[in-house]
Each structure stands twice: as C-alpha cells, then as structure tokens.
Amino acid sequence: MDVTVIAESSENGLHPVTAQLVGAAVAIGGAPTVLCAGGWGVEDAVSISGVAKVISVVGDCFGSFDGGAWAEALSSASGGDVIIAAATPAGREIAATIAAIRGIPIVQDVTGLAPGISVTRPIYSGKAIESSTVGTPCAITVRANAFDAAGEDGSAEVSTVNQSADVAVAVREAIAKASERLDVAEADIIISGGRGMGDPANFSHLEEIADIIGAAVGASRAAVDTWDEIPHGMQVGQTGKTVTPSLYIAVGISGAIQHLAGMRTSKYIVAINKDPDAPIFGVADYGIVATWEDALPALKAELGKL
Amino acid sequence: MTIAVLLKQVPDTTSKISVSGGRVDESAVSKWSMSPYDEYALESALQLKESGGGDVVAITCGPARAAKMLTDAAAVGADSLLHVLVEDLNALDSTQVQAILAAAVSHCSAQVVFCGKQAADTNAGSTGPGVAHLMGASCVTMVSEVASEGDSFTAMRASSGGDQRVAVSAPCLFAFDKGTTELRRPNVRGIMMAKKKVAETLGASDLGVDTSASSVSVDSHSPPPEKPPGQRFEGVDSVAVVVSKLRDEANVI
Numbered sequence: 001m002d003v004t005v006i007a008e009s010s011e012n013g014l015h016p017v018t019a020q021l022v023g024a025a026v027a028i029g030g031a032p033t034v035l036c037a038g039g040w041g042v043e044d045a046v047s048i049s050g051v052a053k054v055i056s057v058v059g060d061c062f063g064s065f066d067g068g069a070w071a072e073a074l075s076s077a078s079g080g081d082v083i084i085a086a087a088t089p090a091g092r093e094i095a096a097t098i099a100a101i102r103g104i105p106i107v108q109d110v111t112g113l114a115p116g117i118s119v120t121r122p123i124y125s126g127k128a129i130e131s132s133t134v135g136t137p138c139a140i141t142v143r144a145n146a147f148d149a150a151g152e153d154g155s156a157e158v159s160t161v162n163q164s165a166d167v168a169v170a171v172r173e174a175i176a177k178a179s180e181r182l183d184v185a186e187a188d189i190i191i192s193g194g195r196g197m198g199d200p201a202n203f204s205h206l207e208e209i210a211d212i213i214g215a216a217v218g219a220s221r222a223a224v225d226t227w228d229e230i231p232h233g234m235q236v237g238q239t240g241k242t243v244t245p246s247l248y249i250a251v252g253i254s255g256a257i258q259h260l261a262g263m264r265t266s267k268y269i270v271a272i273n274k275d276p277d278a279p280i281f282g283v284a285d286y287g288i289v290a291t292w293e294d295a296l297p298a299l300k301a302e303l304g305k306l
Numbered sequence: 307m308t309i310a311v312l313l314k315q316v317p318d319t320t321s322k323i324s325v326s327g328g329r330v331d332e333s334a335v336s337k338w339s340m341s342p343y344d345e346y347a348l349e350s351a352l353q354l355k356e357s358g359g360g361d362v363v364a365i366t367c368g369p370a371r372a373a374k375m376l377t378d379a380a381a382v383g384a385d386s387l388l389h390v391l392v393e394d395l396n397a398l399d400s401t402q403v404q405a406i407l408a409a410a411v412s413h414c415s416a417q418v419v420f421c422g423k424q425a426a427d428t429n430a431g432s433t434g435p436g437v438a439h440l441m442g443a444s445c446v447t448m449v450s451e452v453a454s455e456g457d458s459f460t461a462m463r464a465s466s467g468g469d470q471r472v473a474v475s476a477p478c479l480f481a482f483d484k485g486t487t488e489l490r491r492p493n494v495r496g497i498m499m500a501k502k503k504v505a506e507t508l509g510a511s512d513l514g515v516d517t518s519a520s521s522v523s524v525d526s527h528s529p530p531p532e533k534p535p536g537q538r539f540e541g542v543d544s545v546a547v548v549v550s551k552l553r554d555e556a557n558v559i
C-alpha cells in the first residue's frame with residue numbers, strides 16, 4: 001500500500017501529531033512517504049520510525065496560507081493509494097482540496113483505521129460511531145491522539161521537490177493574538193473555565209495553573225458570550241474547537257451537550273463544580289464537588305509540588 | 307452579484323441520537339435544524355447583500371425534510387431557494403456531494419459562495435474546499451466576516467498564529483467558523499413571505515451528476531463506547547488525591 005502522509009508542520013517545525021499520522025499509515029500496512037510543505041519539519045520527519053522517505057516540497061506559495069495553492073503544489077507529490085493528513089483546520093482543507101484535485105473521496109476526522117480500508121469516525125459530535133469501507137485511492141484525515149505515535153529511530157532519505165502554485169488568497173493584515181498563550185487546539189492539557197468562574201478576571205487562576213503544567217486555557221460558550229475578555233478562540237464545543245487532549249480540566253462548566261461535543265473524547269477528564277448534579281460529572285473520570293474558590297488554590301499548590 | 311449559500315439540515319445539537327439495527331435511526335431525531343456554522347454563513351451573506359447589493363440564493367442537497375430549512379432561510383431573507391433532492395446523503399461520497407453542489411452553484415450563476423466550515427453531523431469540512439476547487443474558485447476557510455471592496459472581497463479568518471485579514475477576488479468561496487455576528491431571527495412578515503416562496507427542486511441527474519457509484523460504503527453505526535463511571539470526590543481535601551491519581555493512575559501529569 002502506497003501511503004502519503006502530509007506532515008503537520010509550520011515555520012515552528014514539525015508538529016508532534018505527524019508521528020501519529022505515520023502510526024495511522026502503519027496501521028493500514030504502509031511505509032509512508034511524508035511530505036513537508038515549505039520544507040518545514042524535514043529534520044524531525046526523517047527520524048520517525050517506519051517512514052520510507054521524506055519529500056520536502058518548496059515553493060513561493062508556502063509564504064502564507066492558501067489551502068488551495070498548497071494543495072495544488074503538494075498534489076504533484078501525492079500520488080499514493082491513501083493520503084493521510086491531520087484533522088486540523090489546515091490539514092482538513094489541504095487534504096480535501098487534494099482529494100478534489102485527484103477526484104478521489106475523503107473521509108475526515110477518523111479515529112480508527114484497518115486494512116481494507118475500514119475506517120471508524122465519530123459522527124453527530126460523538127453521539128454515534130460510524131464504520132465504513134473506503135475504496136482506494138482515497139484521502140483520510142485523522143484526529144489527534146487517536147493513534148499511537150510511531151517511534152523516533154527512523155532514518156529516511158530526503159528529496160526536495162520545487163513546486164509552487166498561484167496564490168489567490170492575499171494576506172492584508174495579520175492581527176497578533178491577544179495573548180501568547182498556547183492554543184487549545186494545540187495543547188495536550190487543557191484547563192477550561194465556564195460561567196461558574198463568575199468574572200473574567202478569575203480566569204487568572206486558571207492561567208496560573210496552566211503555566212505550571214504547560215496547559216492551554218479554554219472556555220465554555222457561556223463564558224465567551226458573556227465576557228468580551230474571553231475570546232472565541234478559547235471556546236471548546238460544538239461551535240468552538242473540538243479537542244482531544246490527554247487531560248481536560250473543566251472548572252465551573254455545567255457540561256451542556258454542546259460543550260461535551262467538543263471535549264468528551266479527551267483521554268482523561270477532571271471536573272470541578274459546586275453542583276453535585278452537574279452533567280459534566282457524567283463524563284468526568286475524576287469529579288470534585290467543590291467551589292473553584294476552594295479547589296483551585298489547592299490544585300495549584302499540589303501541582304506546584306510535583 | 308449572486309451569493310450562493312450552501313446549507314445542510316442536521317439533527318439539532320440538543321437532539322438525542324439513537325442507533326437501532328446498526329443504523330442511526332433518523333426517524334427518532336426530535337428536531338432537525340440548519341447546521342450552526344451554516345447559520346453564520348447565511349447571516350454574513352445577508353449582511354453582504356445589505357451593504358453591497360445582490361441576491362442570496364440558499365442551496366441545499368438533501369432529502370425532502372430539508373425543505374423546511376430552506377423556508378427558514380427565506381424567512382430571514384434568502385431571495386431564492388434551490389433544493390437538490392437526494393433521499394439518502396449517507397449513500398454519497400464526498401466527490402458526489404461536491405459535484406452536486408458545484409453544479410448547483412453554477413446553475414444559479416453564482417460566483418461567490420458562503421458555507422459553514424463543517425456540518426454538525428459529520429463534522430467533516432470537505433465540502434467548502436472541494437466545491438471551491440470544482441468551481442475554480444479561491445477558498446478561504448475559518449472565516450468570521452466578509453466585506454466587499456469593489457470587485458474583490460476581504461475576509462477575517464482565524465489561523466493558529468492569530469487572526470488575519472485576507473483579500474480574494476471572485477470566483478471565491480468562504481467557509482465560516484462561528485462569527486462575531488449576532489444571528490437575526492425571522493419576523494412575522496418574513497415568515498409569511500417565506501411560506502409563499504417556492505424552492506426550485508432538481509434531482510442530481512438534472513445537474514448531470516451520477517450518484518450511482520459511491521466509493522465509501524457505510525457498514526454500521528454504533529452507540530459511542532460507554533465510559534466506565536468516573537470516581538467522585540467531595541470537597542477541597544480531595545484535590546490532593548485527584549492530583550496523585552492523575553500522576554500515578556492516569557500518567558497524564
């Protein structure tokens with residue numbers, strides 16, 4: 001099986017999810033070719049175990065993001081039976097466009113893969129799981145943390161392809177992020193606050209804990225809608241971001257179905273809520289019935305001891 | 307200028323999903339709604355029309371029940387409605403859905419397309435980029451706002467590095483994230499007018515799209531795996547216990 005993996009990479013290098021994409025490729029019996037857009041992350045991609053080769057695709061179009069142009073440039077090297085990308089906003093757009101260029105189907109946000117090709121994915125925001133059979137060639141995007149990462153003892157060879165495409169999306173203005181904090185979509189640990197935090201200033205307690213454990217700070221929609229200080233980029237849920245961190249800590253969040261839609265597949269969930277009947281406790285691995293005013297200082301102190 | 311808005315009807319986010327006989331039982335869905343991101347696409351299309359003129363055509367590809375959603379779109383201001391009748395969307399693969407929608411957009415002679423970044427049922431996000439490619443259009447995803455500027459458009463989009471304002475010219479497609487905009491609610495007059503609005507209804511074959519050979523076949527649906535019940539603790543003294551469990555039992559910190 002000839003599998004092409006589109007690396008998740010940027011000026012900042014290779015995103016660790018790329019090793020999981022290789023893990024997914026191996027699950028369907030492929031020794032994948034890994035494509036690095038703009039040449040980013042090549043040094044790290046070569047050492048992922050199981051990678052057959054790495055292709056660095058370089059061209060002017062990679063100067064700013066235009067998913068259509070990137071897909072056009074990458075498609076010349078994406079001739080495999082199966083194309084695998086990460087189910088991130090950019091990964092989804094690039095993979096969907098490459099699939100359209102090649103006229104092949106795409107299945108997005110897959111959490112299970114077996115030779116055949118059998119795919120499983122959550123549908124209706126995780127309220128059901130769909131299993132289907134997909135003919136090749138096809139494109140697949142996989143959800144972060146659904147596959148084990150491949151190891152780091154590879155030594156694939158690298159080739160470079162010069163391939164650009166016409167850029168149709170011109171960046172006029174880049175607005176710096178309000179904060180330099182880690183994005184919830186990128187983080188392996190997330191601590192989120194809801195309306196129960198009472199005041200946006202109280203999110204500073206969440207930030208202090210986030211700094212100790214290297215977490216991102218997220219929020220419920222009620223928090224985002226109620227307080228201008230809490231930007232939409234922090235929102236987790238149906239109309240925010242879908243996240244699958246190793247650890248999700250929900251503080252003062254009731255656990256409405258639309259919030260659960262964005263975080264219920266997190267590996268471990270901790271809930272801190274003063275209401276013992278809050279639905280968030282239904283999905284929590286560890287539930288603490290307490291006010292955040294009591295629980296957060298204790299949490300900060302305990303984490304500080306580690 | 308004609309702005310086409312692609313809309314999908316999905317189970318309301320509050321609806322229970324039940325599985326029987328290995329399939330999601332659609333007849334048990336209590337309420338069907340316009341997919342949330344599509345609502346932002348529609349709202350933004352209506353705002354663009356109000357500021358720059360033009361017509362908004364609401365397009366859906368789906369079964370007969372989706373007609374209700376098109377009427378809802380008319381009630382808030384969509385000028386015309388196009389329903390491509392496909393009884394079982396699950397039987398189509400992404401290439402077929404995209405071919406139908408791209409043909410529908412071309413049928414309406416639209417050069418500008420608004421849609422949601424993904425639909426709330428499959429959460430895929432393939433349609434926008436795929437339709438854009440088939441139309442030969444520029445594609446901007448994660449959009450929260452669009453303004454026209456002469457012959458071109460500017461859009462705000464979210465990216466991992468922060469928000470960006472980008473410019474594109476027609477033909478172009480914008481796939482919406484949740485925007486900053488408030489959604490309008492229909493008024494009585496809008497609802498009355500919408501009842502009189504008749505959607506143009508076509509089949510996929512009328513648009514020259516073959517829906518016979520899907521290369522993705524759904525084998526089964528199942529309920530999500532039951533999570534074992536979690537551990538419950540009371541009071542602030544339990545925080546230390548939970549932290550040690552996170553370290554020793556779960557190995558996540």
Ligand SMILES: Cc1cc2nc3c(=O)[nH]c(=O)nc-3n(C[C@H](O)[C@H](O)[C@H](O)COP(=O)(O)OP(=O)(O)OC[C@H]3O[C@@H](n4cnc5c(N)ncnc54)[C@H](O)[C@@H]3O)c2cc1C
Nearest residue numbers: 194195196220221222237238239240252254259274291292
């Ligand atoms: C179409 C649609 C899409 C939506 N999308 C999203 C989405 O993407 N994300 C999202 O989150 N929501 C979404 N919602 C909204 C969702 O339905 C809920 O309204 C929202 O999640 C509630 O947020 P919350 O839990 O912060 O607030 P509340 O429901 O008000 O809960 C606050 C909680 O804080 C607890 N609390 C209060 N004080 C304290 C204290 N001192 N210490 C500890 N706990 C305390 C309370 O017991 C309560 O459980 C959506 C809704 C719709 C209709």
